[in-house]
């Protein structure tokens with residue numbers, strides 16, 4: 001008889017964003033005239049940049065001719081894209097990478113989940129609280145945890161509270177851990193880490209022989225030149241960190257799908273017997289077996305992001321979203337709300353008014369303002385009493401949503 005993976009049964013609610021979608025759908029069906037504004041899931045709304053679209057079209061045309069048709073590509077990604085990313089995105093930061101250290105994929109969500117394949121279950125894992133739910137749920141799915149307690153913390157995971165008191169920057173875990181997830185600029189709080197703070201984490205990981213999973217999916221939204229975009233800007237990081245980056249939010253690829261993961265060759269992890277193993281080789285092995293690469297037209301489109309024309313168009317869109325972030329942040333602050341984020345990140349993290357719960361605020365905004373956001377408690381127990389708004393909407397909707405919320409709170 002086939003048996004299920006019972007670790008899945010430990011998961012409490014549905015995945016956060018489909019759950020929000022389900023509730024919004026019910027509301028929309030019951031209120032067909034409501035003009036709902038969606039600032040919940042961080043999904044982009046601007047189209048792909050013209051230079052990107054052109055490269056995409058050209059690559060599709062290549063597929064139409066026998067001479068230029070492309071079949072299976074390298075599982076690790078095409079060299080033209082890997083070289084472009086290194087040259088245009090890492091080298092300007094003073095970071096050099098080998099082409100064999102960069103792996104192109106179809107998303108950071110999948111990569112931050114799939115990377116668990118190459119680590120032993122015995123590793124003690126630390127995640128933020130609140131946190132991007134994928135880090136938590138995939139550790140549950142793979143069997144690293146026991147059940148969740150009443151607060152929602154899973155036995156076996158180490159949670160690092162990210163609170164107003166610590167500026168949403170977690171402190172080092174009190175117990176020894178082997179794997180640490182860091183996400184900066186942070187989803188959901190919008191917090192960033194300074195060079196000194198990141199250096200603290202790198203030094204800590206090197207001392208503990210721990211590995212950092214550094215999710216940099218939102219690095220393109222950093223506006224402060226002093227804030228690092230990559231963990232490899234910190235000395236020693238190549239010996240202890242894997243970095244995840246994405247074209248999704250940077251260049252509007254949430255539907256097109258393209259991302260990259262950097263696994264430096266210097267990064268070694270031991271077997272139980274104490275033999276050092278290069279993680280790069282294991283990830284390569286894993287990807288070659290379980291993944292067939294991102295489609296050629298998508299990789300061509302992604303490379304065009306870094307052409308001079310593409311990058312100036314992409315930057316314009318990023319600036320547009322960051323202006324949305326400013327409108328939300330300043331608008332809600334003027335209505336008396338306490339707001340965080342939205343300066344170096346496309347998310348605004350606000351305190352719910354009068355201490356109401358995150359889900360009550362969600363219901364209030366949905367039913368009274370017809371605005372959808374994301375309840376902070378959906379990102380972890382320390383997110384209770386907070387609420388996340390995404391800056392990825394179109395300008396008119398963002399202005400309208402802020403006005404509706406301000407009027408409601410008056």
Ligand code: MLT
Nearest residue numbers: 040041042043109132187
């Ligand atoms: C979010 O809203 O947190 C993101 O869109 C989720 C994701 O990138 O998978």
